Amino acid sequence: MTPRSSSESARDIPEATVARLPVYLRALTALADDGTRTCSSEHLAAVAGVNSAKLRKDLSYLGSYGTRGVGYDVDYLRYQIAREIGVTQDWPVVIVGIGNLGHALANYSGFRSRGFRVVALLDADPRRTDEVVAGVPVRAFDDLEQIVREQAVAIGVVATPAVAAQDVADRMVACGITSILNFAPTVLAVPEGVDVRKVDLSIELQILAYHEQRKSQAEPALPTDVRGTA
Amino acid sequence: MTPRSSSESARDIPEATVARLPVYLRALTALADDGTRTCSSEHLAAVAGVNSAKLRKDLSYLGSYGTRGVGYDVDYLRYQIAREIGVTQDWPVVIVGIGNLGHALANYSGFRSRGFRVVALLDADPRRTDEVVAGVPVRAFDDLEQIVREQAVAIGVVATPAVAAQDVADRMVACGITSILNFAPTVLAVPEGVDVRKVDLSIELQILAYHEQRKSQAEPALPTDVRGTA
DNA sequence: GTCGGTTTGTTCCCGCGTTCACAAACTCCT
DNA sequence: AGGAGTTTGTGAACGCGGGAACAAACCGAC
Numbered sequence: 001m002t003p004r005s006s007s008e009s010a011r012d013i014p015e016a017t018v019a020r021l022p023v024y025l026r027a028l029t030a031l032a033d034d035g036t037r038t039c040s041s042e043h044l045a046a047v048a049g050v051n052s053a054k055l056r057k058d059l060s061y062l063g064s065y066g067t068r069g070v071g072y073d074v075d076y077l078r079y080q081i082a083r084e085i086g087v088t089q090d091w092p093v094v095i096v097g098i099g100n101l102g103h104a105l106a107n108y109s110g111f112r113s114r115g116f117r118v119v120a121l122l123d124a125d126p127r128r129t130d131e132v133v134a135g136v137p138v139r140a141f142d143d144l145e146q147i148v149r150e151q152a153v154a155i156g157v158v159a160t161p162a163v164a165a166q167d168v169a170d171r172m173v174a175c176g177i178t179s180i181l182n183f184a185p186t187v188l189a190v191p192e193g194v195d196v197r198k199v200d201l202s203i204e205l206q207i208l209a210y211h212e213q214r215k216s217q218a219e220p221a222l223p224t225d226v227r228g229t230a
Numbered sequence: 231m232t233p234r235s236s237s238e239s240a241r242d243i244p245e246a247t248v249a250r251l252p253v254y255l256r257a258l259t260a261l262a263d264d265g266t267r268t269c270s271s272e273h274l275a276a277v278a279g280v281n282s283a284k285l286r287k288d289l290s291y292l293g294s295y296g297t298r299g300v301g302y303d304v305d306y307l308r309y310q311i312a313r314e315i316g317v318t319q320d321w322p323v324v325i326v327g328i329g330n331l332g333h334a335l336a337n338y339s340g341f342r343s344r345g346f347r348v349v350a351l352l353d354a355d356p357r358r359t360d361e362v363v364a365g366v367p368v369r370a371f372d373d374l375e376q377i378v379r380e381q382a383v384a385i386g387v388v389a390t391p392a393v394a395a396q397d398v399a400d401r402m403v404a405c406g407i408t409s410i411l412n413f414a415p416t417v418l419a420v421p422e423g424v425d426v427r428k429v430d431l432s433i434e435l436q437i438l439a440y441h442e443q444r445k446s447q448a449e450p451a452l453p454t455d456v457r458g459t460a
Numbered sequence: 461g462t463c464g465g466t467t468t469g470t471t472c473c474c475g476c477g478t479t480c481a482c483a484a485a486c487t488c489c490t
Numbered sequence: 491a492g493g494a495g496t497t498t499g500t501g502a503a504c505g506c507g508g509g510a511a512c513a514a515a516c517c518g519a520c
Binding site for chain 4: 041060
């Protein structure tokens, strides 16, 4: 009774696999740029930095795109992964908050080459609405609804200070945005059906700090400034 | 036979828990700023955006810092988590690559308030070594070893283009850096004992795109520009 | 001092993800 | 045509993490 949508099956791909597909896509692009036409799972896994068994199992969720005894056709597999992720066409994206980070994001060239197109930069500060960043004019935050409607935007990027992030997210959701990438150091509350992913600099650093601390504890012979409390 | 190090036990904390401790730390800081002195696991979990059972289990790995029937003392728990992560003192950090992203990182105020101190900004381009960003002068990349040695730097941030990232990481490792936060869209190869965490914008967006694509497939009655192929 | 209410710390169970290991399938050489 | 070598795809085992549920412990009222 499983209703095939149109041509492919690919029912439910595990979340962990979804998170790795972009890595494989990038690895395949690198291989293609080097002129490699065919690669084994072993080779691709090495480039992508994962276990080859994991790679094969991940790819098996998409279908059987390899040839036993030979490997994978780089271009073909690349297209299949891109199609599965949904980046064969460009996704329109709005960025809200044109501070230091917003500038960096707007200027990031990897956007367009990887399936995304920045259609608008928004900022609440009216003094910024004169600027043009990376060829895109900064507009008022109130234009959000019009832009989302006209350009069918589904993905929004929050690059505001923490205090404004929840308000921005609420407005985004109200306008019909259903995927949010949050750079603000806050937990965003969103209704069911809206996906949020967060990128948090200080959390990443603190995770590193934890492990770093353990490393120095493990080898207590280092000549640091730690005075013994015994 | 388990050898207590000095005062605490806290042997091995699960990686998933380590990744959430910074979130709890931030939530506790927010509560403290609001004047809250005591909080239950339910309350803290709501602020941190997690399940209360998960929160309690996470905290139990650190020790028994709560009081049954009462909850947790905000300041006390905050200190205990900060100590466990290792951010009671500041960690010196070097940032390599002062492009758009490097500027944004250098200007990020959350650095200092969360246990980190940018001690140096490095760039291979000699034209940038005149600049002063966020009060820190940009220096030549070749100064890396001296800075790492003199300031006992253990954490490095890679904010260069992808092609330079591996070289920068190699140099960092050679200088004695053992934790790297990588913003370049590349897989870094590092020797055993060196921790790498990556922050990758386009991977995050592509994960969102995948789910977004599935959403629109699930409800094919939307009045979009999709022409039926049937 | 005892009892009811509250909240933590922990145990148990389940599901997901990773890894190993191997059969199936393909190529190439003879 | 057949066999050796290679590589994919997958079944099974295993370990980790999440969530519910409950006993232990604490506070306050009477």
